[in-house]
Amino acid sequence: MAVVLQIAVTAVAVWASLLIPGIELSGGTPAGRLATLIVVALIFGLVNAVLKPIAKTLGCLLYILTLGLFGLVVNALLYWLTGSLAAQLGLPFTVDGFWPAFWGAIIVSVVTGLLGLALRSRESLPQR
Numbered sequence: 001m002a003v004v005l006q007i008a009v010t011a012v013a014v015w016a017s018l019l020i021p022g023i024e025l026s027g028g029t030p031a032g033r034l035a036t037l038i039v040v041a042l043i044f045g046l047v048n049a050v051l052k053p054i055a056k057t058l059g060c061l062l063y064i065l066t067l068g069l070f071g072l073v074v075n076a077l078l079y080w081l082t083g084s085l086a087a088q089l090g091l092p093f094t095v096d097g098f099w100p101a102f103w104g105a106i107i108v109s110v111v112t113g114l115l116g117l118a119l120r121s122r123e124s125l126p127q128r
Contacts, residue, residue, distance in 0.1 A: 005119070010041035013111035020107065022100025023083070026092040036086075040093050044082045044108075051078060075109060076102035 015037055017023050025033055055074045056063065062070040076098060083095025095101045 007038060007041050007045065009112055009115045009119070010044055010108070011037040012115060013108040014040050014044065016111045017079075017104035017107040020100050020103045022096040023104045024092075024094050024096075026094070028092060036091050036093055039089075039091060040082065040086050043085050043089075044079070047078050047082050047085070051081070072102065072106070075105035079105040079108065 011034075015025075018025055025036060028036070052074065055078075056071075059070055059074065080095050080098060080101035083093060083101065086093040095104060
């Protein structure tokens, strides 16, 4: 159940990133757009699970030298890669360049964090 909830949260965060010019989810029915968002969330989760630890390990010195700001670049590159993989799979989701990916990754991080915080605080409330 936690995995499904995480995918849903990521899909909402990706949907929020569509506000950035250069990040697009084109055409289709509302159900098709929702399915695309879910698949993109899955791709983004897999990309982060596989490549982010490798990037953190290889870029450890850059993380230290930039006081963690290099993480923003890594997140942007992973989001850009997600857009490329989605396009290769024929999904109508595109990320047109580094800067849209940079701002989109920031939005995804903030929205995911806020939704995760809200869901965790909701779980800690006493049940009636």
